[in-house]
Amino acid sequence: MDYILNFEILDKTSLPMVGGKNASLGEMIKSGIRVPPGFAVTTDSYLNFITETGIKDKTFEILSHMQPDDVDALNKASAEIQGLINNTSMNDEVQSAIERGYSQLCEKCVFEDLPVAVRSSATAEDLPTASFAGQQDTYLWVVGTDNIINSVRKCWASLYTPRAIDYRNKNDFPHEKVLISVGVQKMVNSRTAGVMFTLNPTNGDPSKVVIEGSWGLGETVVSGSVNPDKFVVDKVVMETNERTISTKHIKCVHDPDGGEVIDVDVEEDMQCKCCLENEEIKELARIAKVIEAHYGRPMDIEWAIDMDFSFPENMFIVQARPETVWSQRKKEPLIGKKSGYQLLMDQAMKRIKIPG
């Protein structure tokens, strides 16, 4: 039984064991895209948990007595099942597997009490995921085995939100057949983070990667609360053609005491300093190209540079989704049907305006 599996060994075929989200992380790693390290808590863990503890039978029992369209009963059943999952201890084998996974991750990152993200990863890709996995729960900045185990149970429990139960009932989908996996992934200890596009969003130039970044977590760039540094890199010759350094007053960081992310002032001497090294810019551009090739379309990517690793192992992709603005435009030829001679004639007739 594999109760946990490292992201690195996952691929498409692992989907039944680790769910779609974890499997796609594995696929990204396989094609050379670096994501924060972590492991999947497999569907076997879940299955073992509900079987060995008898939750499976109890759940079946509770749900079999339920009348369809009885909202009160639905809510009550959901609360009861989720209570059961959240309050029942895992058996030792699963628990120690998760413990082992976490301590190996801490060791790898050379970081005691490593903060991680715990996310559910659904297995039934042919049906709308949200309906199965409830809230698609995500717990950020989780520290320590006990908290992780609690978060894992919460993810499991998300299978039994009232909406998910109702959906399965209505679609005649047997509850006991729905399985769930959970991903445990290092939170990036972000020195610099931001977004990048595999084309130039201002003019649609497909030969450019445009990178925007700022100090700390990527939230400031995504939300637009700072003017980020901006770099335009040519995909073919890999030159940085444009480089705009902005004054970056604030950065977003995780506050371990409050357990939340907060904005803090950037030290004065860092405000106008370029947030990326040249080699980092080039590496990001390289990764952007790999991601674009992996998905076969222009992409919009979130990235972060982790202080806990050294270059290039510190360059992480946090999120990648298809670019929508330029990709959806109708493609008009930019030059059109013209021979080399016609183009030469056009050029010969050209005058270059110099505005006074």
Added chain:
Amino acid sequence: MADTNEGRFPDPQEIQVPPELEGWEEMYPSHYLFSKERGEWESAQFWYQDKIHAPEPMPPLDLLFQEAWQIALSQYTTRVFCIPPAQGIAQRMVGPYMYICAIAPPPDEIIGEKAGLFEKRVFYVFEHYNELWDKWLTKFKALGEEMKGLEIPKEMPKYVPEDQVLPAPTGCYVSYDLLESFDSLVNQMFKGWQYHFEMLNLTYLAYLMFGDVTRKLFPGISESAIGKMVAGAYVSMFRPEEELCQLSRLAVSLNGVADILKREMTADQKIAELEKTSDGKQWLEAFEKAKDPWFYVSCGSGWFHYEGSWINNLDIPYSYIKSYVERLENGETIERDLDEVEKERDKTVAKYRELIESDEDRNAFDGAHNTVRTIYKYAEDHLFWVEHWFHTIWFSKIREFGTLLVDNGMLNEVDDIFMFNRYEIPEILTEVATAWALGVDIPVRGDYYKAKADKRKKILKAAGDWMPSPALGIPPEEVAEPFTIMLWGVTTDKVKEWLKGMGEVSTEDVSELKGFASSAGVVEGKARVLKRLDEIVGLEPGEILVCPTTNPSWAPVFTKIKAAVTDIGGLTSHAAIVCREYGVPSVTGTGIATSVIKTGDTIQVDGETGVVTIVERA
């Protein structure tokens, strides 16, 4: 430059030349001066200092190359291939510095007429480029050989040799030969420069066309990326260096040759040593074979007599060979893999091509690329043959006249002949011929010419300390002349930058310069400012070269420097090409680098954004 108003350059009629340069006007043909008769037209044009061809004060005789290109370049645009809205480039001297201007487009009816001629004449050249190039090279080599073979009188003999009189008098003698040979030499130079532009205007036009096409497809593409897609690897200008590499390899394979070449001796001493062994002789034979044409290469741009060429300064090729031999013995590779360079270029083209989204655009891109590739070799190859090989022959021929004039008491030094323009020299020669013909003990005005040469040398020296305005007159609304954009890099931004410089009181305040990002890479290092090309000996390995403009004949230097920064130079300036070839980062066309940066300053060169930053002053 305190006399300039912000937002405009000085009027050409009003520009003041420092008093130390008094008398400069008489060094140049009078039509090279701004003049009252043409005043209205001249004031309406935009003139900028030509730092490509005249980065330094212009010796009177060296102006001849400029005279020749003014006519040749312009005629191909206006009268031969007829680039419709473009006119020629005019030249003027202000003090010993040359200003040029791309003349505004002609009236619409002329543009229409020229368009018809252009279509008919130009496409033919592209279709037949290879055979035209073969013909060009054949006739150009013949012209150079003709110049080499030109007989210049070595002396004014006491009596004409008997074989010129008996059995039948030749009919004309040294007094005539002297004048005719100088005229022939000048005519050959003018002819060579007519040939120089035979396909060059079209080459530049094609390059600009390809640049515009790629910029439409990839709006932010850099000049250096465009250059990479166009440039060839097998370029004549790089042959001298390849020959050195081969000679170095041969030296290492022979017995004892490398050891001699590595010694700290002059070239002459090394040659004497090599003569002593059979392997040494074998190597010297190979050297002799490579020498013509490949070592007829200027140590500078080829535009100035004092730059010298490898063949008359063998210490230069020998010192390059020494360092190549040492590198070979260290197991390093010295040659660039040219096939690899070509493959790299094709790969770059293929990658951009892949990014093009529609088939129509991809076909247009292919058409544009094929068109420019058909002819671009011309831009790369003519340079060696004209500015280097041909000019080297010219300088040595002119020095034969110089020697004769020294021998006849007209000049103090051989190179003083370059202090007289091409219209003045026949006068001196005529005086020599006349005195010879008149008989014995005929006085000549040697002191007059010697004083003149001295005065002019002083003017040129004084001019070295004067920094004239980068431009004169009114910036134009549009430029259509391909060379202006391509070679000199005159663009809107450039003009604005120059205007900004006009108000600048002190160059000390400038800490960042912008130019063309012409060769990728970012480096930091110590600057070596070479205002005069002959200062190159001071350059140390790992320094950043800062100069008015660079030249491919410095090729071996590019393996030594970290980066290059130039005042002037556009899309395919020599510096841009050579830096890309050698993978040395460069920013060209900054306008003011040599006046703002001082030797020893720590500077950062960003060949990807075109920014040069002065990190720390020396």
